[in-house]
Amino acid sequence: MxxxxxxxxxxxxxxxxxxxxxxxxxxxxxxxxxHRHPFHVRMHQGELTRGQLxxxxxxxxxxxxxxxxxDALLLAKSDDPAFRRTWRKRILDHDGDQDGYGGVEKWIQLxxxxxxxxxxxxxxxxILPGVIFAVDAYLAxxxxxxxxxxxxxxxxxxxxxxxxxxxxxxxxxxxxxxxPGLAYFEGRLTxxxxxxxxxxxxxxxxxxxxxxxxxxxxALERKCEILWAQLDAIDYAYVEPGYIPPGCFVPGExxxxxxxxx
Amino acid sequence: MxxxxxxxxxxxxxxxxxxxxxxxxxxxxxxxxxHRHPFHVRMHQGELTRGQLxxxxxxxxxxxxxxxxxDALLLAKSDDPAFRRTWRKRILDHDGDQDGYGGVEKWIQLxxxxxxxxxxxxxxxxILPGVIFAVDAYLAxxxxxxxxxxxxxxxxxxxxxxxxxxxxxxxxxxxxxxxPGLAYFEGRLTxxxxxxxxxxxxxxxxxxxxxxxxxxxxALERKCEILWAQLDAIDYAYVEPGYIPPGCFVPGExxxxxxxxx
Numbered sequence: 001m002x003x004x005x006x007x008x009x010x011x012x013x014x015x016x017x018x019x020x021x022x023x024x025x026x027x028x029x030x031x032x033x034x035h036r037h038p039f040h041v042r043m044h045q046g047e048l049t050r051g052q053l054x055x056x057x058x059x060x061x062x063x064x065x066x067x068x069x070x071d072a073l074l075l076a077k078s079d080d081p082a083f084r085r086t087w088r089k090r091i092l093d094h095d096g097d098q099d100g101y102g103g104v105e106k107w108i109q110l111x112x113x114x115x116x117x118x119x120x121x122x123x124x125x126x127i128l129p130g131v132i133f134a135v136d137a138y139l140a141x142x143x144x145x146x147x148x149x150x151x152x153x154x155x156x157x158x159x160x161x162x163x164x165x166x167x168x169x170x171x172x173x174x175x176x177x178x179x180p181g182l183a184y185f186e187g188r189l190t191x192x193x194x195x196x197x198x199x200x201x202x203x204x205x206x207x208x209x210x211x212x213x214x215x216x217x218x219a220l221e222r223k224c225e226i227l228w229a230q231l232d233a234i235d236y237a238y239v240e241p242g243y244i245p246p247g248c249f250v251p252g253e254x255x256x257x258x259x260x261x262x
Numbered sequence: 263m264x265x266x267x268x269x270x271x272x273x274x275x276x277x278x279x280x281x282x283x284x285x286x287x288x289x290x291x292x293x294x295x296x297h298r299h300p301f302h303v304r305m306h307q308g309e310l311t312r313g314q315l316x317x318x319x320x321x322x323x324x325x326x327x328x329x330x331x332x333d334a335l336l337l338a339k340s341d342d343p344a345f346r347r348t349w350r351k352r353i354l355d356h357d358g359d360q361d362g363y364g365g366v367e368k369w370i371q372l373x374x375x376x377x378x379x380x381x382x383x384x385x386x387x388x389i390l391p392g393v394i395f396a397v398d399a400y401l402a403x404x405x406x407x408x409x410x411x412x413x414x415x416x417x418x419x420x421x422x423x424x425x426x427x428x429x430x431x432x433x434x435x436x437x438x439x440x441x442p443g444l445a446y447f448e449g450r451l452t453x454x455x456x457x458x459x460x461x462x463x464x465x466x467x468x469x470x471x472x473x474x475x476x477x478x479x480x481a482l483e484r485k486c487e488i489l490w491a492q493l494d495a496i497d498y499a500y501v502e503p504g505y506i507p508p509g510c511f512v513p514g515e516x517x518x519x520x521x522x523x524x
Binding site for chain 2: 036
C-alpha cells in the first residue's frame, strides 16, 4: 500500500525523494520483472521437460556469458577509481579467480546438469536469434547510454533474490537432476542484494533532476523488457506453440545438441 | 535440383562462381526466409483477426520506419558516388518526394486500413520489445559491418516479390477491408526486384575470397533471422499462445490503441 501511494502521488515532472524513487522502481519490478513470465510460472510448477530446461539453460548461457562484458563496458564509463573498484567485484563474481569458479562457469555446470555437453554450450550454436537480439540490446544500452542509465539497468537485481530462492526450492522439488548445478544460484543469493543496494544508492544520489529520475525508471523498464523478451522467445520455440526457428537447438537431436549451421 | 547440386558440391573453403554463390543464397532463402513462418501461413489462409492484423501492422511499422535510416547508414559507408546514387533510390522509395508518398507513408495507410489511428501508429507506443530488439540488430549489423556485409543483408529482397504477390492476393480474398491499404505492396513489386538485382551483382563482384563469400551468405542468414524473430514475437504475443508482454499494444483497447506506458 505504501508503494502504491507513493507512485500515485507523483507525476513525471516531480523531483522524487529517495523513498519515492525507490517506490517507483519497486513498482516497475512488481509489474514487469520476469518472475511473472508464463515460462517461469511453468518452471516453478514443475511442468517443464528436461529438453525444455536444456533449451532454457543453453539460451540463457548467452545472457550469462555477456554479463562480465556488460560490466566492463559499464566500468569503462566511470572516471572514479572508487566506483570502478566496487563495480569490478561483479566481473570477478562472474569470471572467478584462482580461488574458485565464477558465475559463467557455474552456469555451464547448470547446463551440464540438464544433460547438455559443455562443448555444445560454449559453442554458442543453436541460440535463438530472439535471445541474441535481446541480450545484444542490453550491451548496446549500457555501451551507448550515460553511466547513470547503465547503472539503473542493473536494478533488476533488486528483485532477483526472491525469484532465485523460489527457483532453487522448485528445482530441488521438481527437477532433482538439477541439484548438482545449483551453485550459480547459491552465489547470486548474496551477490545480487549487495550489488542492488549499491546500484540503488548510486542512482538515488546521482539522478538529480526529474528528467534523470525518469531515465532511471525507463532504464529499469527496458531491462525488464530485455529479460522478458528472452523468455518469450524460449517459450514460443520450446513450449507453446513450440515452433523452433530454422537452425536453432532441437532437444534430443545429436550429442552436439545444436544444428551445425549456427 | 540445379540449386541443390551447386550447394552440395561446394564447401566453405571453395571460392564459388557467381552462379554457385547465387545458388547458395537462394538456398538460404528457401530454408530461412519468413515466407515459411507460421504467422504468414495463417495470414495467407485467412485465419487472422482484425486485431491480429493490427498488431502485425503496428509492430512492422517499426521495421518499415527504420529502413531509410538503415539505407542512410549503408550509403554512408561508400566512397563511390555511383554506388551512392544508386542506393539513394531506396531512401527516396521509402521517404517519397514532392511527386508522391513513399513506402513509410504507404505503410501507415495499410495500418489505418486495419483500423488503427495514424497517431497511434506513428507514436511507436506499444511496440513489442522483441520486434524493437530484432530491428535494432539490423541497424547495428549495417552500421558495424563492412559495406559488403551491409549490402548482403539486403538480399532478402531476392525473395520478397513472390511473398508480396501471394500476400496481396490473399489479402484481397480474406481481408477485403485491407484493399485501400495495399499501395505499399504495389510499389514493392517492382522496387524489390530492381534493388535485389543490384545487390546480388554487387556482392558477386565484390566478394573476392571464399571468406568474403561466406560473410555474404552469413549476412543473408542473419537478416532472415531478423525477419523471422519479429514474427516469432508477434505470433507469441497475439496468436499462439497470445501472451502480450507488459505495456504492449492490446487489440481493441481504447482509441489510442496502445498502453500509455510505452
